[in-house]
Amino acid sequence: MDNLIINNLAGLLLVTSFLVVIxxxxxxxxxxxSLQSLVLVLLFWTIAHEYDAHALYDWSITAFVTKVVLLPMILYVQLGKMRDERAERVLIHPVWIGIIVAAISVICMYIIEPVHLPMVAExxxxxxxxxxxFFIGLLCIISQRNILKQIFGYCLMENGSSLMLALVAHRAPHLLEIGITIDAIFAVIFMVVLARLIFRKLHTLDGNQLTVLKG
Structure with a gap:
């Protein structure tokens, strides 16, 4: 029953990723x-309970503070001050994005089929x-004209890496998760600052307008 809950939460991660992209x-x-990160926290908690991976309880607390609260708050406040309606037009229709996300999921199932690790087997x-x-995050980056939305592609990749680390190294010290999370926070802050400088200087968030460098 718990495995069913865990797998359903993983499916919900895919749904929220699709919503983030579109x-x-x-x-x-x-x-x-923030909603996706909350699902990730619930996933950490459920895996910790089912497989006695007690370190994941600490991981879930760290993920809640940073991914559910801190990072979304930074992104909401800082990115909400910048708006460019032209840049909000997506390069790929949401229907096609849904098809691509489904195809990525199926392909990844085939890729990990030969993997045999104690907890991963189930x-x-x-x-x-x-x-x-990782690939959905990349899809978010290449399917958006808005450079702010491309930041969320990186965030999706980071959530994917956290989940993979929880599965293959769930007995790793809590300090490892803290280090990765701090790196992600500083990376996002750096990208937000860079986006603000671009918007202040060029008055656009459209990546298509940033293809020519002027000396």
């Missing part, structure tokens, strides 16, 4: 990212979801 407003995307769908998040 959302137009960055403030809406920040809220959806949670291969979850491992497939963690791997799929």
């Amino acid at each position: 959302a137009r407003k960055t403030t809406t995307t920040a809220c959806l990212y 949670l291969k769908p979850v491992l497939a979801v963690s791997l799929a998040h």
